[in-house]
Amino acid sequence: MEIIIAKSAGFCFGVKRAITIAKERAASGGEIYTLGPIIHNPQAVKRLADSFNIHPKKTIEEMRGGTVIIRSHGVKLQELGAATGKGLNIVDATCPFVKKTQDLVGELTREGYAVVVVGEKEHPEVQGIMSYGSADIIVAASVEELKDMTRKKKIGIVAQTTQSQERLQAIVSFCLTMASEVKVYNTICNATSIRQRESVELSRTVDCVVVVGGKNSANTRRLAEICRSIQPRTHHIEEASEIDPGWFEGVERLGITAGASTPNWIIRDVIAKLEQLAA
């Protein structure tokens, strides 16, 4: 069995940067928290807690003082306010591309656009982005979700950085029928589209795909979805221990890819186990 690894598998720029910032801060000691897990990967979060004393908390209220690291997804403006109010030391590791999207939502809102965010309403990145707009900001992952939208004077559109171009295009097409002016900032991160495109190409040339990354990671789940649509023998795992040798019966070429929040050491573990099986 030949194993082919997608070039773009694993940590994106924003996640790598946030982890580096967190570890550097941890070197100075003290109580260090993140609001929610710093990345959507349980194994990486556990390692940061065990080796660097960085602990995720669900709310600002649960933090006793010390330092809060804002993860790459960003947070809601209100949470930033609460952290400041509580006198916490704030280290902002929001991905610069997410920060840009937050700023653009603020700008579009000030310019009088009805703002549409292409994304998953419950995703923390989207929750943060939304907080920079007005109360009636609209979030949609599909045209179907916009079916009750009324006609607007002008619509401003941004996207969650990990959305697909196709979703953005479909929603823009719809919005063109709902307003005479539509201003779009394509805030989809290249890293995501490059990873998705490479994974599509990989899926076309192999008999089986293994996608590595947190089950709670939207971008990894989306990656698995995309690969599965081309190669039905696609398996989404968080770590090497989940690998079932039965998956590879008759497989001659196996492809491996990984989400933006999957650490290299987990990918390496998975590859090592698969190489053992392939030998």
Place this chain on the structure above:
Amino acid sequence: MEIIIAKSAGFCFGVKRAITIAKERAASGGEIYTLGPIIHNPQAVKRLADSFNIHPKKTIEEMRGGTVIIRSHGVKLQELGAATGKGLNIVDATCPFVKKTQDLVGELTREGYAVVVVGEKEHPEVQGIMSYGSADIIVAASVEELKDMTRKKKIGIVAQTTQSQERLQAIVSFCLTMASEVKVYNTICNATSIRQRESVELSRTVDCVVVVGGKNSANTRRLAEICRSIQPRTHHIEEASEIDPGWFEGVERLGITAGASTPNWIIRDVIAKLEQLAA
């Protein structure tokens, strides 16, 4: 044979307005010209020449003095300049929706957008619109025509007023992959899309369609194309004399529609002839 007439067949607001302005001006006498035919309908142009002494000329140079009526399509800025330079009396009957599109191209250009006009490069409306942008303004009727476009910082998009929403949507989708900021003014005129939509619905319910309007009218040709894609028995005629009774063999329901530049008297003539055949 039952005859069904599309509600929105015939003159749009802009054409009706331009003809009214021209006739009112003609009442005051003097030499009256239009730059090109005032509408894309040879029969209507002939009637205006015969009854109102309004004569189309191909260029400003051919006009000896007097009054030039700017037709609903608008003209190039340079032509407006030439007419002023020659001391002609200018009566601007440019459709307000076209005028708005010209102004938006100027605005987008000043704001630093690379401007894309969705439309037919050779159409006089587009030629006029283009003249309000910079020399490198891009015109495209399909994504195929944009295949050599280089990546831009920001793209501003407008459309010829008679384009289809689908074409605009396809080009916007493409431009979203060519710039991180895309500002779209959907300048497609409702009259056109309503007429097109009604004609689509009409074509679905009849056995044969007659589309009335100038063979040199882009919007009428497009209307015929759309109807034909649904009902292959679609005939595009300019006037009643072209009707061939053989077209209606076995036809139980016949639909009639007409372009934005088709005068009512021509539509009435066609209906009268068809009613004779149906009797």
